[in-house]
Amino acid sequence: MKNLDEYPFEIRPLSEAEGGGYLISYPDFSECISDGETVEEAISNGHDALVATITALEAKGFPVPAPNSGGVASGKFVARVPKTIHAQLTTRAKAEGVSLNSLVLTFLAEGLGRREHHV
Structure with missing residues (x-):
């Protein structure tokens, strides 16, 4: 083991x-x-x-993960948001002709960029 x-x-x-x-x-x-x-x-x-x-x-013959294998970023996460925010995001994405994922990714990137600039 x-x-x-x-x-x-x-x-x-x-x-x-x-x-x-x-x-x-x-x-x-x-x-x-x-x-x-x-x-x-x-x-x-x-x-x-x-x-x-x-x-x-x-x-059971299943693989045992190596230590620290769970800390690798997968590029995927789930976020729960209030229904009103979800509706606003969906409406905005549709108006801009992009997917909800693309819109949220853009907002996250912009927010991180501002934060790094001010820190």
């Missing part, structure tokens, strides 16, 4: 509505998550979940 300490993880606090404590996830494994009341407990439980995930992948 690979050196589990090489796999990056993310920890975030859980709100009271989510049950409190901390959630741990591994970017290299989309479905490998765990939690704990404390950060230390979340890390320990996460380690157990990672072992179980890798063991299951190996038992």
Whole structure:
């Protein structure tokens, strides 16, 4: 089995509505998550979940991702926006004769350019 300490993880606090404590996830494994009341407990439980995930992948003959393979930008992400903004973007894209993706990409690029210029 690979050196589990090489796999990056993310920890975030859980709100009271989510049950409190901390959630741990591994970017290299989309479905490998765990939690704990404390950060230390979340890390320990996460380690157990990672072992179980890798063991299951190996038992089924599936490839096990290399450490840090989940951090590579795929060029794709999903963003949830209010329906009113979605409607405005769709209307603007149609008026300009471009796809919604092209319009949003243009807005993002322009915004990043302005931010880099002012930073």
